[in-house]
Amino acid sequence: MELAGAIGAEAWLPCATTVASCVIGVFFLLYFYAPHWGVRAVPGPPALPVLGHLPLLARHGPDVFCLLAQKYGSIFRFHLGRQPLVVVADPELCREVGVKQFKSIPNRSLPAPIAGSPLHQKGLFFTRDERWSAMRNTIISLYQPSHLAGLIPTMQRCIERAADAIAAAAAAQDHGDFDFSDLSLKLATDIIGQAAFGVDFGLVVTPASGGGGEAAEFVREHVHSTTSLKMDLSAPLSVALGLVAPPLQGPARRLLRRVPWTADWKVARTNERLRARVDEIVAARARERGGGEGRRRDFLSVVLDARERSEALRELLTPDHVSALTYEHLLAGSATTAFTLSSAVYLVAGHPEVEAKLLAEVDGFGPRGSVPTAEDLQLRFPYLDQASRATPVIKEAMRFYTVSPLIARVTSQQVELGGYTLPKGTWLWMAPGVLARDAASFPEPGAFRPERFDPACEERRRRHPCAHIPFGVGPRACVGQRFALQEVKLSMVHLYQRFVFRRSPRMESPPELQFGIVLSFKNGVKLIADERDDTVA
Numbered sequence: 001m002e003l004a005g006a007i008g009a010e011a012w013l014p015c016a017t018t019v020a021s022c023v024i025g026v027f028f029l030l031y032f033y034a035p036h037w038g039v040r041a042v043p044g045p046p047a048l049p050v051l052g053h054l055p056l057l058a059r060h061g062p063d064v065f066c067l068l069a070q071k072y073g074s075i076f077r078f079h080l081g082r083q084p085l086v087v088v089a090d091p092e093l094c095r096e097v098g099v100k101q102f103k104s105i106p107n108r109s110l111p112a113p114i115a116g117s118p119l120h121q122k123g124l125f126f127t128r129d130e131r132w133s134a135m136r137n138t139i140i141s142l143y144q145p146s147h148l149a150g151l152i153p154t155m156q157r158c159i160e161r162a163a164d165a166i167a168a169a170a171a172a173q174d175h176g177d178f179d180f181s182d183l184s185l186k187l188a189t190d191i192i193g194q195a196a197f198g199v200d201f202g203l204v205v206t207p208a209s210g211g212g213g214e215a216a217e218f219v220r221e222h223v224h225s226t227t228s229l230k231m232d233l234s235a236p237l238s239v240a241l242g243l244v245a246p247p248l249q250g251p252a253r254r255l256l257r258r259v260p261w262t263a264d265w266k267v268a269r270t271n272e273r274l275r276a277r278v279d280e281i282v283a284a285r286a287r288e289r290g291g292g293e294g295r296r297r298d299f300l301s302v303v304l305d306a307r308e309r310s311e312a313l314r315e316l317l318t319p320d321h322v323s324a325l326t327y328e329h330l331l332a333g334s335a336t337t338a339f340t341l342s343s344a345v346y347l348v349a350g351h352p353e354v355e356a357k358l359l360a361e362v363d364g365f366g367p368r369g370s371v372p373t374a375e376d377l378q379l380r381f382p383y384l385d386q387a388s389r390a391t392p393v394i395k396e397a398m399r400f401y402t403v404s405p406l407i408a409r410v411t412s413q414q415v416e417l418g419g420y421t422l423p424k425g426t427w428l429w430m431a432p433g434v435l436a437r438d439a440a441s442f443p444e445p446g447a448f449r450p451e452r453f454d455p456a457c458e459e460r461r462r463r464h465p466c467a468h469i470p471f472g473v474g475p476r477a478c479v480g481q482r483f484a485l486q487e488v489k490l491s492m493v494h495l496y497q498r499f500v501f502r503r504s505p506r507m508e509s510p511p512e513l514q515f516g517i518v519l520s521f522k523n524g525v526k527l528i529a530d531e532r533d534d535t536v537a
């Protein structure tokens with residue numbers, strides 16, 4: 001009898017194991033393919049289980065989206081681990097997403113690296129629906145021309161300090177090269193420090209200014225926190241896990257942040273310190289205002305003022321949101337603007353015919369040291385950049401190197417797009433980086449040719465209005481666009497009043513790019529600066 005029981009158990013055990021494995025297998029398949037199911041009709045390459053198309057992203061970088069658009073057309077699927085994205089790479093479809101169907105697609109999807117960090121999450125970028133529109137309406141006046149014009153003297157002071165630093169570096173190194181992208185990141189961060197926090201970070205160091213200190217430490221932490229926001233498997237373990245199995249991200253982060261020297265531990269410590277520092281600055285400013293200091297016009301002070309206007313605004317702009325909104329300037333406004341300035345100067349340095357026209361325009365403005373007003377920036381520099389009416393160098397530089405090659409959105413309800421029905425919750429991303437390389441809109445896309453934006457040029461007249469959208473499109477487009485362009489234009493006018501730049505022989509060609517949350521130059525931009533003869537301008 002006992003023997004019969006044992007034989008029965010022996011036969012039963014493998015059978016139960018097989019059934020359990022099948023159940024787990026089916027569960028696993030359902031789990032990994034559930035998000036795919038709703039968008040399965042959209043074309044795309046076969047996706048690896050768990051990893052999706054992350055290996056393709058690792059191999060080709062952001063160029064992968066151009067390759068996929070060539071193969072699958074203007075709307076295709078890309079799997080970021082388990083999460084499918086529907087990528088839109090056609091100007092008219094981008095207009096649909098950003099403008100015409102905005103009511104159904106008003107928010108951004110939350111990428112794995114951001115989940116769990118209130119400092120990153122509670123700014124304008126990731127807030128949703130009514131809170132987003134209330135917050136945007138409250139702060140929008142800070143980005144209007146009248147407010148921005150008042151920032152010109154502050155920007156100019158930072159730019160002049162950067163130019164002095166370039167001159168000092170050139171003299172010290174006997175015309176050796178220097179890393180322009182490092183300098184422009186410091187410059188952009190100093191400007192944001194003044195405009196957003198009302199604090200001089202003093203990152204650009206000249207022999208006269210001395211430098212660094214506490215503020216520099218703060219920004220080093222910011223840079224570390226930003227570069228940790230990676231979108232691929234080189235990210236901290238919890239983020240990588242979040243890409244393949246989102247429910248495990250939170251528990252993994254809570255566990256790993258306690259394990260010293262893991263990437264999660266380092267990011268958590270950095271974020272905590274950063275958070276504490278931003279909160280300190282906010283609290284100090286609130287006290288200062290209580291003490292009746294003179295009115296300050298930096299972003300933080302204006303937002304704190306707005307809080308006092310009504311109970312509703314106090315509820316909207318909680319201390320967490322004020323910190324996040326202020327910090328967001330560093331996140332959204334420093335690396336992007338710095339990259340744009342670096343790529344414009346790098347491209348001009350390799351194109352003498354463009355440089356000659358630019359120098360003629362800068363010299364024609366007035367004697368060296370003349371500082372343009374906001375109106376001058378609008379009207380007197382058509383070759384550099386003049387809203388939509390001219391042949392701008394900056395526009396073409398932003399097309400050539402698109403700093404945000406992807407723009408993340410998510411559907412709030414079912415939408416019809418490009419012949420496909422996409423369910424609520426679909427991650428729908430626009431691809432300005434692909435649009436910028438499309439030969440149908442930009443013939444010979446690999447050529448740097450500012451004239452292609454000349455209003456008189458046939459190429460431009462034929463082009464779709466949404467073919468070039470480096471700042472996004474529609475009500476959710478970049479709120480800091482004017483701020484960024486004012487800064488880049490002002491910088492270029494002053495820098496070309498004083499210098500011409502050459503590419504260093506130590507600089508690789510073409511420059512290697514890397515893709516974190518935005519694009520950056522992997523090995524910097526090494527340039528040689530020659531001071532211009534005083535008699536020229």
Ligand code: HEM
Nearest residue numbers: 125332333336337340404471472473476477478479480484
């Ligand atoms: C050349 C520099 C910059 C580029 C290329 C850039 C690009 C972008 C892009 C592509 C978006 C997404 C737009 C969309 O979804 O349609 C965006 C959003 C945003 N940008 Fe910028 N940006 C730049 C500079 C700045 C600056 C200087 C600031 C702040 C001072 C800023 C603050 C923001 C904010 C807060 C958002 C979110 C807007 C919202 O969701 O309502 N950006 N930016």
